[in-house]
Amino acid sequence: MPDLRSLSDGIYGDELDRRIGAAADAIRTRLTPHGDLAVPRFVAVLGSGLGGVVELLDPDPRIVIPYGEIPGVPVVEVAGHAGQLVAGRVAGTPAIVLSGRAHAYEGYSHREATLLLRAVLDLGADTVLLTNAAGGLNPAFDAGDVMLITDHINLSGENPLLGPNIDRLGPRFPPMTDAYDPALRDAALEAAGRTGVELRQGVYVMLSGPAYETRAEMRMLRQLGADAVGMSTAHEAIVARHAGRRLLAFSLITNTATGEEEEGANHEEVIEMGRVGAARLVTVLGDLLPRLA
Ligand code: HPA
Numbered sequence: 001m002p003d004l005r006s007l008s009d010g011i012y013g014d015e016l017d018r019r020i021g022a023a024a025d026a027i028r029t030r031l032t033p034h035g036d037l038a039v040p041r042f043v044a045v046l047g048s049g050l051g052g053v054v055e056l057l058d059p060d061p062r063i064v065i066p067y068g069e070i071p072g073v074p075v076v077e078v079a080g081h082a083g084q085l086v087a088g089r090v091a092g093t094p095a096i097v098l099s100g101r102a103h104a105y106e107g108y109s110h111r112e113a114t115l116l117l118r119a120v121l122d123l124g125a126d127t128v129l130l131t132n133a134a135g136g137l138n139p140a141f142d143a144g145d146v147m148l149i150t151d152h153i154n155l156s157g158e159n160p161l162l163g164p165n166i167d168r169l170g171p172r173f174p175p176m177t178d179a180y181d182p183a184l185r186d187a188a189l190e191a192a193g194r195t196g197v198e199l200r201q202g203v204y205v206m207l208s209g210p211a212y213e214t215r216a217e218m219r220m221l222r223q224l225g226a227d228a229v230g231m232s233t234a235h236e237a238i239v240a241r242h243a244g245r246r247l248l249a250f251s252l253i254t255n256t257a258t259g260e261e262e263e264g265a266n267h268e269e270v271i272e273m274g275r276v277g278a279a280r281l282v283t284v285l286g287d288l289l290p291r292l293a
Helices: 011-040 053-056 115-123 182-195 215-223 234-242 269-292
Strands: 042-046 063-066 084-090 093-099 126-138 144-153 198-206 228-230 246-256
Touching: 011 063, 011 084, 011 093, 011 115, 042 053, 042 115, 053 093, 053 269, 093 115, 093 269, 115 234, 126 144, 126 234, 126 269, 144 182, 144 234, 144 269, 182 198, 182 246, 182 269, 198 234, 198 246, 228 246, 234 246, 246 269
Parallel strands: 042 093, 042 126, 126 246, 144 198, 198 228
Antiparallel strands: 063 084, 084 093, 126 228, 144 246
C-alpha cells in the first residue's frame, strides 16, 4: 500500500518510534556503568546562553555525550549551543541536562527536533525543565528579566505529534490545559522569593523563525495574549505532556519586542543579555532543583 501521508521526511510512526528507542538505547549503554544515572529523575533542556545550568550538577560524576554520538539525533549548530548531553546528579538525584537543542528553523521537523528529548523521557525523567531565550512582548519586561512560563501559544505551524500516534509514549489527543505544572510553578516562585530574584510570569508564543518578528507581528502577538516570543519550547512541552511528565519552563528575556524599538533584535544581543538572565535563573534553580529531587 502506498503511504499517502504528506510528512516528507518519512520519520513518523514506527520509524520514529524505532529511532527514539535506538537513541535511548545508545544513551542507556553509556550511562549504565554509572548506576542510577541511566534512570534520570529529571531532564533540563538549555536554551541559548544557558550552559551555566550544567554547573548545578554535582561535580562528580558528569558523563558528557556529544549529540553526534547518539544515533538519529540532530547535531546542534547554532552559536551559543554546546550540543551535548550531560548526565550527573543534582543533590544526589540523577538528572540529564541537554545543553543545546535542535530548532525547526534549521530545517528539522518537530518530530526530529524533539527526538532526543523523547529518548531521554524513555529512560525516565518524570520532571521536565525547559529554558529558552525570548523577546519580551509585554511592555513591562526588560532585557535581562527571567519569565516563568505559565502557558504557551503554538504558532510555529507544526506539532511534534503529527503522524500516527506512538501509543506506548502517550495518548492520541493529549490535553494541554495546565501544561506548565501549577505546583511546580508555585515552587519556582517560592525559590525566587528565597533567593531574591524577581520572576516575571507570562505566556510564551512559539514561532518557527529564524527571522525575528516585524513590528506588526509583535503587536499582533501581544494582542493574542503572549508576553514573550521565541522559536522553541512549545514543541518540547507538547511531547513532555504527551508523555504525562511534569513540566516547568522559563524564558530569558534577551530583548524587548514591543514594536517600539528603534532597532530589531540581533543574535549577539540575544546571547549577551541571555547571560544576565542566565545568572538569575541559575540562582533560582540552584535553590529549586535540590528540593524537587
Ligand atoms: N523573537 C524571537 N525569538 C527570540 C527573540 C525575539 O525577539 N529574542 C530571542 N529569541
